Amino acid sequence: MDRAGMSPMELEQIDLIMAQMGRLRAVERKISQASQRFMKLNETDMRALRRLIVAKHRGDFVTPGQLAKYLNVSSASVTKMLDRLEKGGHLTRHPHPQDRRSQYLQITAETHLAAREQVGKIHAVRFEAARRLSVAEREIVIRYLAESADDLESAMISLDSP
Template identity: 65%
Template sequence: MYGLAESDPDQNLIKREGMSPEALGQIDRIMAEMGRMRRLERQIMRNSQSFMKLNETDMRALRMLISAKHAGTVVTPGQLARYLGISSASVTKMIDRLIDGEHVARRPHPTDRRSWCIEVTDPTHLMAREQVGRHHAQRFEVAREFTDAEREVIIRFLARTSDAMEDSMSRAQTALEGPDEKSGKTGD
């Protein structure tokens, strides 16, 4: 949407000296395409959520359950709560809601009589594959078109971008916490 010149005209965040106009243009195009991909992914998710009448947390839970089904692993409510970062009470409410909607089933755990396992239902699994999976499979088809060396460059770019963003978030969080919170002191 906006290039470097429009989003950071005074170079407060991104120093551009020594870079050719061609290099800056390529970087602008990379950022624009990454933004377009994020917008499309959000739209795919919104469309799927609307079609399936689910919220974002529900969809994340279904993705985990589908992956577990493919891997042949069992998912307990506790594992689901930890993965989603929500409380036991919240995961219980969510599971009950998903059972009511016939998206998941609660079954006795195969090896632990005290526990339950949660499984995605076949109709919801199929619906998720059609609503989300088909779109995301296109990324594989695109990646297939590149050479091994080109894929390594793409991997390095994506990994280094993620690492840089994680580092930036960590530094920002540390700055927000201040010296007392970082050290665990209460300031009394």
């Protein structure tokens, strides 16, 4: 880290930004865990349901194999998970309209509503925090988040390279 030419106050500000980003991640983990407890699901289950919600909005069909690939789990693991989610009333399986040998998955209306309500509450809180900022402050936050994401993606590429 290049700290050359930075005043103690500037370094303290950066430390505070890093601390608040860590705090935000910790709060988001707590929210995720609370949502999992509320819906009586684990993290992989929640990721699967989020994928099915996105598919529903896009009008896509998600097969068990596609979901296994998305979740990076074996087909046996995804089958076990789907059996559990279906039994719990979270999803249904249907014959695939283009491939008779396959089936597609669909989130149930009840689970979709429960997830939307949970996400909606959190989104509303985030929206209010952004609403309290001025236009100029929002531009700074947007730039910081975008540059952080870009820099982290670049760092990931270098970590993946031998």
